[in-house]
Amino acid sequence: MVRFARISSYALGLALLSGTAPGHGAGVAQAQQVDRLLIEKAARRITLFAASGAVVQVYQAIQLGWQPVGAKHFAGDGRTPEGHYRIDRGLENSAYHLALHVSYPSTGDRAFAADRGRDPGGAIFIHGQPNGMDRPAGDWTAGCIAVDNQQIEEIWSLVGDDTPVDIVP
Structure with missing residues (x-):
């Protein structure tokens, strides 16, 4: 379920002007509940799916950790995780324009x-760009998935807590 508290003031304003209810993805052609996210690292793509399997929205040109090939295993490795996770909370006030926390690390x-005496790391988010900065070039995060600010506004308004996230190579 989309959390209404997580809709941004920007999306809320657009929704009110367009007559769309909050939480229905202002700017997205077909506002539907998103039931799954697929992040394809090599394709640099996030696809949002409805329960029916229909594609709700696709976002291209995502940015990843500075070491994008391979799964994240340890804190500081610069890699984006691979596996099955969930969105477990939204963070409206962060160093980035909106952030959705991915439940990495799993058990x-x-x-x-x-087993290797290491820290798996954490704090993996799908987020917008750094506050007060232009979009950095290339892969630059410490393991997060970065999109442009308009994209995170839409994702934020469509994706609720406990939404499954599959991250594949």
Whole structure:
């Protein structure tokens, strides 16, 4: 379920002007509940799916950790995780324009790192660009998935807590 508290003032303003109810993705042609996200690292793409399997929206040119090939295993490795996760909360006030927390590390991620005496890291988000800065070129995050600010506004308004996220190579 989309959390109404997570709709931005920008999207709310557009929704009120357009007559669209809050939480229905202002600027998105077909506002539907999003039931799954697929992040394809190599394709640099996020696809949002409805329960029916229909594509709700596709976002291209995403930015990843500075070491984009391979799964995240340890804190500071610069990699974006791969696996099955969930959006577990939104963070409206962060160093980036809106942020949706991805539930990394999973139990398996923790066990992998612990077996090697390492910290798996954490704080993986789908977020907009750094506040007060232009979009950096290339892959630059510490493991997060970055999109432009308009894209995160739409994603924020469509994706609720507990939404599954599959991150694939």
